[in-house]
Amino acid sequence: MARGAVATGAEGSATLKWIAIIGLLLVVAIPCLFIVVQAIFPEFGSGSFAAPFSVFFKTLIDPDLFGLAGNTLLLGVGTMVCAAILAVPLAALRALFRVPGALIWDALLLIPFMIPPYIAALGWIMTLQPRGYLEQLTGIHLAPLLFSVTGIMLIMGLNTFSVVYFVLSRTFETIGARYSDVGRVFGAGQWRSFWRITLPLSMPGLAASLLLVFAMSIEEYGTPAALGRRIGFEVLVTGIENRISEWPIDLPGSATLSLVLVSMALVAFMLQRWLLTRRDYRIVGGKPQAFDKKELGVWTLPVSLLFAFVAFLATGLPILAILATALSRTISGGLKPSNLGLDHFSELLGAGSEGLVALGNSLVLGTTTALLAGLLGAITAYSVVKGRGRFRIVLDALSITPNSLPGVVVAVGIILAWNQPWLPITPYNTPFILLLAYICILLPQPVRYATASLHQLGDNLEASARVCGSGPLKAFVRIVFPLILPSMVTAMILVFAVASRELVASLLVAPVGFQTIAVFIWQQFDQGSAGLGMAMAFCAVLITTLIPLALISLLRWASKGTVAGLR
Structure with missing residues (x-):
């Protein structure tokens, strides 16, 4: 009976598979394809395949x-x-x-x-x-x-x-x-x-x-x-x-x-x-091994230095x-007490300032990227690990392709794909184009984390849910996703930290007049406002360091509380 339930679930999980396919096509495959096509056909943007x-x-x-x-x-x-x-x-x-x-x-x-x-x-x-x-x-x-x-x-x-x-x-x-x-x-x-x-x-x-x-x-x-x-x-x-x-x-x-x-x-x-x-290179066998570390002795001070x-x-x-x-x-005032103050931070964080707007834009984009990349990564990993058929190999290959794509290449692919004159509607020159670029660059992180967690889950939980009348989508949402959520939260924190500070894609595809943390810093140095740019840089370091550390600590505290409650 369980085997039949699993087979039925495999057929019903086509919805999740198609979500993964469409998502990877839009985010990864199409930009990569347009890079290749544009390199071969220089007049492709004009609708011509001449002079390949x-x-x-x-x-x-x-x-x-x-x-x-x-x-x-x-x-x-x-x-x-x-x-x-x-x-x-x-x-x-x-x-x-x-x-x-x-x-x-x-x-x-x-x-x-x-x-x-x-x-x-x-x-x-x-x-x-x-x-x-x-x-x-x-x-x-x-x-x-x-x-x-x-x-x-x-x-x-x-x-x-x-x-x-x-x-x-x-x-x-x-x-x-x-x-x-x-x-x-x-x-x-x-x-x-x-x-x-x-x-x-x-x-x-x-x-x-x-x-x-x-x-x-x-x-x-x-x-x-x-x-x-x-x-x-x-x-x-x-x-x-x-x-x-x-x-x-x-x-x-x-x-x-x-x-x-x-x-x-x-x-x-x-x-x-x-x-x-x-x-x-195999060094770990079945025998217990001692891991005693040696004392530094007279080298303690030099090593510490x-x-x-x-x-x-x-x-x-x-x-x-x-x-x-x-x-x-x-x-020009140099490192003198009279030249030091919080003026740049006041200007940066003042109500309605460009810096505060850029900070808000990056936080919103980072959070949204983390949520969407985490969700698409979990669905993709589920389709690869729990799915059937050879097509899951293609999904797995697409999901790790951004690992070999530098950010500038992703930006080029995004521009080529979504800046075609024949498109009836396009996210180009809107904040959504940045979202697509960030998700493409960072998608492999949640996919790898989710894949590792899914390999630890047996099929009996989903089979039991389907025997009790639950569909594959509901089983994924109510059972599988909550079980892999701790790993996914860690991956999404990492995605947030990187997306909030991403530079090259932001410089190349950001809409006119739309600033992020990285764009703001870069422009301030170009304009000679190094102090204001470094004030934003210091805020960026705090955000991308303290917020992830705080969230990870909170997650560990919550998991310990859950374990203590079960005891």
């Missing part, structure tokens, strides 16, 4: 493309190296030794991931530029380093190394010191045992985290735009933005560059898979620079 591949091949053989692609690869690889240099030693020390204040260092090293990269870059500019805060305090400036390719890599490495640090520290903890101890028994020194045994065993975590850093680097717009353009260092992301925002607008060229950028990300994913399939130095560079310095700029009445 003419602009495509012209762009591919353009010398500028080789420069943009080479700079992009250089930036991605260089940022990976910087992130690895910072993260690997800290992760190994954190995982294998008793580091004083380890939890505090974890919290401080998490903050750089919560600070939008373009805001951190602006903070570094205010600190290291001529007559910046460093020169005011010490008499020297580091502008030659700041406005250089190496400087861009270092700043982006400081923004992204926490990804590698947290993944590797957990990986090293799983490996433990037992394998390196065996190597030392056979005569290897401590450093050689780590280099030849522990580090190679951590390759899955290292490859995955460095791949993520590479992907984040090649799709990052704010830092290369703020620093690279001053030294003529253009990358694919800024090249795509130039072709869209500067006259004459080159949509076919931007679509071709978008395909090149996506191809880079896909090659990186394939390289990761090749590296991980060459060897066996190392953590403090990196935490100051990655977290303390950018936040202090942001706050100092926000509190300075005039930039």
